[in-house]
Amino acid sequence: MEVFGNKVVVVTGAGRGIGRGIACRLATLGAQLAILDLDESGMRETVKLIEAEGVTAIAYKCDITNEDEVVTTFRNIVTDFGRVDGLVNNAGTIRDGLMVKAKGGKVVSKLSLDDFEFVLGVCLRGAFLCAREGVSSMIESGCEAGVIINISSGAFRGNFGQTNYSAAKAGLVAMSRVWAKEYGRFNIRSMIIAPGAVETDLLRSMSADSLTALAATIPLRRIGQIENIAQAVVQIFENDYLTGSILEVNGGMTV
Template identity: 45%
Template sequence: MELNNSVIVITGAGRGLGLEMAEHMGREGARIALLDCDVAALDSAVAMLNEKGISAKNFAVDVSDELSVTQAFNAVETTMGPLDGLVNNAGIVRDGLLVKAKDGEVVDRMSLSSWQQVIDINLTGVFLCGREAATRMITAGRQGVIVNISSISRAGNQGQSNYSAAKAGVAALTVTWAGELARYGIRVGAVAPGFVETEMTASIREDMLNRITAGIPLRRLGQPSDIAQSVSYIFTNDYFTGRVVECDGGLRL
């Protein structure tokens, strides 16, 4: 796909990885629809991109709500025209052990709300946005691209039952959709980042972050630009579909 003048939707684009992807593909000429639930962050992000000469508009959405997703995509098409691509980036963490015990007594468990919140945003949100994007691409006769953001944690990571399950589901959806949508000329790929320097990792204790970094063969956290480059590669390589690109500095959980 030629990024120049294409309309690309990015969820979770108010900050962090999503905003970096928006800037990276915007510099290649893509017109970016930034979707997020944080309206203030969206306003700031669009202003920053516009100042850099990037065509970007913001749309508020709750990716876990079917009606909100439909309305947001309606607004994108009405304002910007037919959709060419989607990056399913929106995600949250609610980390915790499945069961935590001390001296034989259970002192804590992962709550159902912590489980459900992550599944709703990180997996159901991907399903809803992916379904909406594919529907509109097919209806408009556009041979588009969907990129899902999975994670190295999809292989399982202690303290992340909810996040790992969701990201494993995202990887499975990628393969499934690639097979189903190829007949319409729609390609689907995924990127599985390792530990990336974002607001999410900034909350990790320094000693823990040092241990994590020491276990990465490249001895550094990834940068948002590293992930943005991987996403752009999937968009621009017309023979890429149904695969997950691991961008993790060589780390294997």
């Protein structure tokens, strides 16, 4: 409670899944939450869960790829809460496909520019805009110890069929390290969490056989839970000497 009591934390993509899990975990420790998403019904449910913990939560419908909307949203957050102490850049999306798909010596399809730019827009542009406005708010509102946590992925190493997503997540790692160097002098820390296979709606849509096969590739022999990612977020907030690093939460997939 001492770490989070009355601190204001912004969580993007918190209408469901990992973002909701992170927001709800922070709420149990006393944080006040600003929830960003485009899913209004999902945000309403997240707010209810947070308010059940006796803390304040406000939902802001925001397209994080839109500069004007992000600027306005963070201005409204400071008006409503008085300051920003932390930001969790969680929002992301995928549009998978081979850059060039060929069969029998002929090109069958290509990854469209729209699919490439859409994924980079949400995962990279959106994180940049939120971090820029988040840092600005931290500095101007007198935050004594700011935290930026960027939810990347093991895809930052490069995943088959994910040119766009891998590029975005690798770019997010690079930006996060830059921010750690640029804003440490303001006592603002920037960290990356790279989740492995986590039980979200996407994984739950897979067949039981596929999930079993996936779990078998993980040293711990099990799929991660959303709570594992939320625990990592709490660890970063609590340890004030963590910055500029990647915390991989993947059950040992990359060992």
